[in-house]
Amino acid sequence: MQNGLTPIRQSSCARLLERFGCQPDTLFEEISRRLPAALAALARQNDHDLDRDPLTVAAVAALVHLHDQLSWGLLPQTCWPDIACRHGAHIAIAVAGRTERYKDYCNRLASTSGIYEPSNLATLVATALAMGFIDKWDKTLMRLDNVVTTSGSAE
Structure with missing residues (x-):
């Protein structure tokens, strides 16, 4: 308790990467750099949820x-x-909820995996989080666009 090593504090993607030299703000900057502008803004607004999602943390x-x-x-x-x-x-997959994308994610991450070094770990995690975030929200935003378009045309 005196060191702040509580489950609530430690259940965080960013906290897991701190000992590899990646500060929480840096992780979310790295994720944002890999996203289109609109999704980067959405990620920054939802950084807590992205950071604390139990499946993603696991x-x-x-x-x-x-x-x-x-x-x-x-x-x-x-x-x-x-x-x-x-x-x-x-x-x-944990971020996007799209298990069917496993092979595609593996192929896309092949160029990011690099050699074994602590500094590469944060880059890999930021890239994977960004890829999942894009897939999650592109699909969701398309569904919302269809709902809005359908709702708008029915009036």
């Missing part, structure tokens, strides 16, 4: 743990690109 925690396993020598560093792509895809 996916980020799993990737952080695997990163630790590599640093401890329990897994060979040569498997990092595969781990990064696959678990990065799970982060994007």
